Amino acid sequence: MKSEVAESAIEILKQLIAFPTVSAEDNRALIAFAAEYLEAAGARTTITLDPTSTKANLFATLGPEGNGGIVLSGHTDVVPAPDQEWTSDPFLLQERGDALYGRGTCDMKGFIAAVLAMVPYYAELDLARPLHIALTYDEETGCLGARQLVQELKRDGIEPALAIIGEPTEMRVIEGHKGCYEYTTYFQGTDGHGSDPDKGVNSIHYATKFIARLLEIGEDLKGRAGPDSARYSPPWTTVQVGQIHGGIARNVIARDCEVEWEMRPVRVKDGEDVKTALNEYCDTVLLPQMQAVYPDAKIETEVIGEVAGLEVMPENEAREIAVALTGNAETDVVSFGTEAGLFQALDMAVVVCGPGSIRQAHQPDEFLEIDQLEACLSMLTGLGASLTKPART
Numbered sequence: 001m002k003s004e005v006a007e008s009a010i011e012i013l014k015q016l017i018a019f020p021t022v023s024a025e026d027n028r029a030l031i032a033f034a035a036e037y038l039e040a041a042g043a044r045t046t047i048t049l050d051p052t053s054t055k056a057n058l059f060a061t062l063g064p065e066g067n068g069g070i071v072l073s074g075h076t077d078v079v080p081a082p083d084q085e086w087t088s089d090p091f092l093l094q095e096r097g098d099a100l101y102g103r104g105t106c107d108m109k110g111f112i113a114a115v116l117a118m119v120p121y122y123a124e125l126d127l128a129r130p131l132h133i134a135l136t137y138d139e140e141t142g143c144l145g146a147r148q149l150v151q152e153l154k155r156d157g158i159e160p161a162l163a164i165i166g167e168p169t170e171m172r173v174i175e176g177h178k179g180c181y182e183y184t185t186y187f188q189g190t191d192g193h194g195s196d197p198d199k200g201v202n203s204i205h206y207a208t209k210f211i212a213r214l215l216e217i218g219e220d221l222k223g224r225a226g227p228d229s230a231r232y233s234p235p236w237t238t239v240q241v242g243q244i245h246g247g248i249a250r251n252v253i254a255r256d257c258e259v260e261w262e263m264r265p266v267r268v269k270d271g272e273d274v275k276t277a278l279n280e281y282c283d284t285v286l287l288p289q290m291q292a293v294y295p296d297a298k299i300e301t302e303v304i305g306e307v308a309g310l311e312v313m314p315e316n317e318a319r320e321i322a323v324a325l326t327g328n329a330e331t332d333v334v335s336f337g338t339e340a341g342l343f344q345a346l347d348m349a350v351v352v353c354g355p356g357s358i359r360q361a362h363q364p365d366e367f368l369e370i371d372q373l374e375a376c377l378s379m380l381t382g383l384g385a386s387l388t389k390p391a392r393t
């Protein structure tokens with residue numbers, strides 16, 4: 001037997017799934033639908049567009065104005081489905097057995113549907129602090145929408161105190177995850193005949209020195225893992241080279257080389273330290289050697305994406321609230337990234353807690369168990385009660 005609010009969440013989820021909001025595609029129809037729904041329930045909404053004006057974020061508020069509120073955050077984009085074997089149309093919600101099937105059911109329109117289904121209830125409460133709902137674009141391609149949203153909150157002086165990011169955690173309370181920083185470093189030297197390598201600047205040779213230094217730094221990072229790293233697997237900040245492209249033939253000095261690499265910092269500081277150490281090595285060792293032969297030689301690093309981690313904090317009000325509401329006293333850390341670190345950078349207390357399993361995310365026949373949806377609705381109901389002013393006697 002489903003609860004009444006679950007019926008309403010499923011109805012909303014059906015509509016959300018029907019918007020094929022694949023990352024990098026237009027999500028404005030979904031945002032317009034959610035805005036209309038929220039406004040009808042009495043929420044104040046702001047829609048902002050991305051630089052191409054084809055994607056949008058929605059920020060809605062219920063309850064009082066001002067700072068110190070709580071944000072319920074979800075991304076509206078989903079990963080594509082075309083090359084996967086689906087039993088049914090991924091953009092048509094199907095209820096089979098005790099689960100709901102469709103692209104985005106668990107990652108993460110299920111959470112959004114649960115939040116929207118609670119809005120009429122929240123609107124009736126005498127809320128003691130603002131309750132915000134943040135729906136963002138393009139999380140799967142680097143948290144682009146959330147990045148824009150946090151900048152706008154900062155610009156507009158809106159300072160919520162807490163955030164719950166509803167990524168699928170099976171309603172476990174997640175208080176930390178590593179960051180994911182991705183880079184491409186380009187080396188440009190000068191070519192020449194392979195028989196006289198010292199007359200040219202071989203970019204591959206310099207790229208290998210760069211990689212050797214990166215790996216050395218990676219080894220150092222193992223040694224400085226603190227107690228806050230212990231719950232991660234592996235329990236330290238990692239670096240990794242994924243691809244190298246360079247050169248044109250065995251007997252030609254390689255003019256160009258590019259190295260695609262990444263790191264997964266446990267702490268923001270680790271990430272900063274790796275970048276500083278590499279820049280110093282390039283500026284004081286590699287570039288002077290390259291430019292001694294060829295003054296126009298270059299090393300340039302392009303930032304592909306820097307998704308900040310969520311650092312475990314000794315004090316975290318969002319964690320306390322989520323633990324109390326879910327009854328899951330044991331918190332955890334995870335290996336996947338979310339927009340949580342972006343909110344944490346605004347000095348907010350943040351946890352990740354949402355319905356469904358990350359194992360179903362991005363998979364064919366992605367599904368959300370109805371029990372998970374019910375558990376999320378029960379947390380959200382408790383949240384409403386905890387934000388309500390005590391009755392005056």
Ligand SMILES: [Zn+2]
Pocket residue numbers: 075107108139167168
């Ligand atoms: Zn997600």
